[in-house]
Amino acid sequence: MANKRKIINDPVYGFITINHPLLFHIIAHPYYQRLRRIHQMALAYLVYPGAVHTRLHHSLGAYHLMCLAVNELKDKGIKITDEEDVAVKAAILLHDIGHGAFSHALENQILQNVHHEALSLAIMHKMNKELNGQLDTAIAIFTNQYPKKFLHQLVSSQLDVDRMDYLTRDSFFTGVSEGVIGYDRIIKMLTVHKEELVVEEKGIYSIEKFLVARRQMYWQVYLHKTVVAAESMLINIFKRVKELSNNGNDSLQTHGALDYFLYEYKGGVDEEVLKKFCELDDTDFSFAIKKWSNHNDFVLKTLCNALLNRNLYKIKLQYEAFDATYINELQQKAMQRFKVDESLIQYFVHSGTAINTLYKTEDEKINILYKDGSVKDISTIDNPLIHQTITAPIKKFYICSLE
Amino acid sequence: MANKRKIINDPVYGFITINHPLLFHIIAHPYYQRLRRIHQMALAYLVYPGAVHTRLHHSLGAYHLMCLAVNELKDKGIKITDEEDVAVKAAILLHDIGHGAFSHALENQILQNVHHEALSLAIMHKMNKELNGQLDTAIAIFTNQYPKKFLHQLVSSQLDVDRMDYLTRDSFFTGVSEGVIGYDRIIKMLTVHKEELVVEEKGIYSIEKFLVARRQMYWQVYLHKTVVAAESMLINIFKRVKELSNNGNDSLQTHGALDYFLYEYKGGVDEEVLKKFCELDDTDFSFAIKKWSNHNDFVLKTLCNALLNRNLYKIKLQYEAFDATYINELQQKAMQRFKVDESLIQYFVHSGTAINTLYKTEDEKINILYKDGSVKDISTIDNPLIHQTITAPIKKFYICSLE
């Protein structure tokens, strides 16, 4: 198997090459194959019909960019051993292995207060046992325990290959050209200084472009108002189901992997929870929503039919909070229209804030290496465009109502 | 609503514009929205991870090409009334409305011996009633009853916008550049002669390219050996399920739309069957396969797990039939390995022919209009490349075995 090579067609980058037994093993693993059944962009396909690509596809893409980055750094004389080479690639292949059904949209809903990265790590440890420690270095890199910090930074930082791939890929599949970044140019500009990943000075315009593109993708795509409406609807469906099933009401049963989380799950993450979590994917929810569209609970049935047939909430999105009178007005209308009382109105009129909790921006540490050898954090650089992009608050208020 | 316009982002063509109430109505209809839940290329995504696009996306794309073609013909002075304009667009939006779960892969399996075009027509008639006859002209065009033959030919013929879109789109999402056609050039070359669609003489190289691209897509994609293996596995799963459920064995139940077809369906297509058919989509099968992967029937469980985790049949594909000795050898091995007897061996070793039944090629009537005003069928033209492409048999023998 040592010399086996496989190439995979990717519409975004052309061809992706796999050439190491450990990487083959990871990709063939049922936990990895599960990512085929999880949409990368949750319900965004209801607005962008092409956005049906999967978590598996994204993680293959990020792996491909990692291959390019590693080659580029080696070509510049940075030392990366064969073991590190395969470990950093294993780490990126597995970085999203802990994503659950409908990704970010249902994050913190199925397993409350458990972040997908913690789950990724737990699953890596599980696979590592099966593999007798072959993932030790990959895990050290993933958890930033490895001495060569830049390897971790390639997997997870402001300029990691994860972000470069998801911006590029999401832009490609949605057709939103505003999100295109010069990933190849950025990769050509990467280098290592004191074991940290830095960007050469002449790459600054590409970074500028990267930051602006990310901002645009938030507003045009990730937080597009109709996407927010669809995802709110999905969350409300799940809330209603939990509410109903808490009474032990078995009419919610799907006769599939979801039932455990409706009836048995008590919180926390142990061996059993992890096993059950890995049996769950988008299929279970998609099927359940079709099934519940015939349920006799009026709220559940109404929301499921609405999502199924794309009669989404009408939504308003704005920079200021909505005033109470306006919300009240919408609620009164909905109560009349749907003949529901106040206890259920949250399912028909729903307000909140769209904020990029989904994507980290808190620590914009992108380090620029100047020709004179000095290094500056990008947030300290005198570039008005970058400043605005970094500091501009990405938060809006929304109100959804069913009509 | 008369002036409402909507634009949809499409990664393939940029933007698709919808601007007529009838077209809005069709797109918003639950039957049309169902196409979101049917993969355009069935299980091809197991080989080409990007090929997860949907029937809905394809039919929007074909609609877009129809808009281009209609504009082009009008610009050349061909008369197309407003009513015909919207009707031919409605017809193309609906041309695939009768596709069932997993498209071609399960065609003739769920409803035996019913072609998806017959179902499309039945569903159109159903929608037409709701719409008080607004689809009359669209149906006349779809069924080739309409005097201006070229309108039907735009919807369904050797050079229809359906094929132009699926080649372009499938090529785009798989990343197989060999399938790229010059759809924009072909459309520029279309014109009408005696009410029939013809191609201007100088478009002949684009037609040549179109035919070669189609041929390449068959062998590299649609009949790619691993795709054939995956689809055989799906068909075998369904066969096994039918076999088991015929005994009234209720352990196959999915508690969803599929159950009707396992336990109640008696053949034919009546009002009820049509209703049930429209409730079914890929979700039902995907969910069922996950569920059946825990079933206690060894065959069913084995196949479902294999498909779920992408342990597909090993497959050989060749121009000659396999000889009996070789097949027997594989069967013996499988019987030993899986400890099954001869009555079940078909599920583990399976042979057949891959042939382009999925895509019509029988009647290559592409008419070329010469500058001198004469018209020739392309199959009578002295172009060796076109001849070979048209007449070359697209048939191979395959043998699948589980290992």
Place this chain on the structure above:
Amino acid sequence: MANKRKIINDPVYGFITINHPLLFHIIAHPYYQRLRRIHQMALAYLVYPGAVHTRLHHSLGAYHLMCLAVNELKDKGIKITDEEDVAVKAAILLHDIGHGAFSHALENQILQNVHHEALSLAIMHKMNKELNGQLDTAIAIFTNQYPKKFLHQLVSSQLDVDRMDYLTRDSFFTGVSEGVIGYDRIIKMLTVHKEELVVEEKGIYSIEKFLVARRQMYWQVYLHKTVVAAESMLINIFKRVKELSNNGNDSLQTHGALDYFLYEYKGGVDEEVLKKFCELDDTDFSFAIKKWSNHNDFVLKTLCNALLNRNLYKIKLQYEAFDATYINELQQKAMQRFKVDESLIQYFVHSGTAINTLYKTEDEKINILYKDGSVKDISTIDNPLIHQTITAPIKKFYICSLE
């Protein structure tokens, strides 16, 4: 000829269609064909080898975007008569007809203090005579005399099709992905309000992207330091030639169209000057530079050889002015190295400011139409990214020296 149609392959947009006798006439005219011999981006090809596209190609591209824009506006119910339709297309085809050899690089050098738009207008008047007034409306639109202001704004304003094409095209041919704009989306967002061109509210992110892309193209391409160095060298060559020929020194003669401007031209623009100007294109300079690379004037010969063989000035580009000591140091070194005295040092060490005089940004009047019917100038909108992009000074100091 009335029904003649011609399609032209364009790698950027696919196909460009010409379908009116007046437009055929313009394109076939020697003055228009002259634009084939003028590089769109002057000497930028010395940095970006793909940037060899021509003014003719750009004006065809801008014409294509005009066709899209006009169709879009008509589709939205804006009235544009057949006469206006062809006139606005003629205007955009001719908008750059007054560009001289090496475009912006030599602007104001050959004809001093004459802007290319004034020359475009003069040439349009000349063609209009030949055409017995068929360009009357086109000229009225070009000079903003036409009542429907939006037609002029399509030809010349902050969001005209000229800019949309040059950003798109220059980005395409240089391969600088940072300059990609969503021209198709911007065009879909255009509409007309009180006879003025406005952008629909939901187009605001595309405008944001457009402004950022333009900014990036300035710094990465148009004012790229090596491009500035090359264009300074060209200007210095021309200065030296003028200096030498002013003495009546006939050794500068090229025996071509350039000679008039070296020996006879006295300033101003009359019939004769215009005729001579139209005989001049990049060819004359390229040939002359090869010829002068053998001239016996040391300065001229050195600069011509340097440009010919791409031994360009070393250049520094920065936000602050260079201090006199540093400039002096470079001058001393150059005087020693090239054995020239102070009177000639300007040809070897040359400082100045790179500023976007080449491209207008002064009046950022892009009007946004809100859903409530109000219109706001984009510079008054509360969008930090747009503000910065508009107000950020685009000016740097440079110093060039030959080594």
Place this chain on the structure above:
Amino acid sequence: MANKRKIINDPVYGFITINHPLLFHIIAHPYYQRLRRIHQMALAYLVYPGAVHTRLHHSLGAYHLMCLAVNELKDKGIKITDEEDVAVKAAILLHDIGHGAFSHALENQILQNVHHEALSLAIMHKMNKELNGQLDTAIAIFTNQYPKKFLHQLVSSQLDVDRMDYLTRDSFFTGVSEGVIGYDRIIKMLTVHKEELVVEEKGIYSIEKFLVARRQMYWQVYLHKTVVAAESMLINIFKRVKELSNNGNDSLQTHGALDYFLYEYKGGVDEEVLKKFCELDDTDFSFAIKKWSNHNDFVLKTLCNALLNRNLYKIKLQYEAFDATYINELQQKAMQRFKVDESLIQYFVHSGTAINTLYKTEDEKINILYKDGSVKDISTIDNPLIHQTITAPIKKFYICSLE
């Protein structure tokens, strides 16, 4: 300089990396820079306005594909030493260094019966002297003297990177999508067997596509009838100039590099001829044609004006020879119209054959490596499409006439 790296933006491939002193030296050489001033596709830009790319750009592109191919082979375990690595890259950078003004269009016209590859070799030897033998290995590879045949085959064979680049690049700049090949897939499929370059079996469809694309580029682009007409006109202009200058008539003088070939060149290639040849590029002809458009010879002036203003010959192109009557008729008409006698009619009515002498197809030795280890020449493989493409005669008769 050892660690210097430079990246060049290429719209076709993204970025091209140069990272060796020898390669920097070659690229900076005036002989290499001369290739900037030679159009890759001669006069094809008169039909395809985007086709203005240069020989320099093509050879950089071929170099980039060589980098990919070398990496791929190394990754498969093929031994390529550091010296061979840089030599094969030097060889491909220099493979077209012997191209003269207007490339193929004027080949065999300026230096009669001297092929551009012979000139490339002569120039390489010249540079090799300057470089004290640093090009020895590159020259051995170029001339197929080097033991590892596959290195030569990468530079020059049916599947060399030269062809892969020119098809890809010419298709890109013309916008003719029919010429797109899967160069990246072909490169992934290359390997070495007994020191010869072979293609893995599963690459056969990509080869099929490559051959069909090349065929399409011949007919749609390289031998497009209007391109043939333009190039005939250029050849006729040069013929007329030679005819006139042979009499010692100094009115043809351009006062540039061309004059040597009009008045002094006696045939053959010696040191001096080579030096003069390297001073000549497209600029000299473009300038001369402008100049001669005012010459007092009626034939010369007419042809030069026609080419300058794109009033090209009307041309017919067909599979059969034209009959004498038809030719005679055209000649009579032209003699009357232009008032010229029979001795000059060849300049106004001109017939010939368009044949792909420009591009080698004689020996279609593409070797396929089968999984069982056997190797077959592609022309012996039972694939009807490939057979037709290889054997189909690429020859047509044309007749040009000025109207």
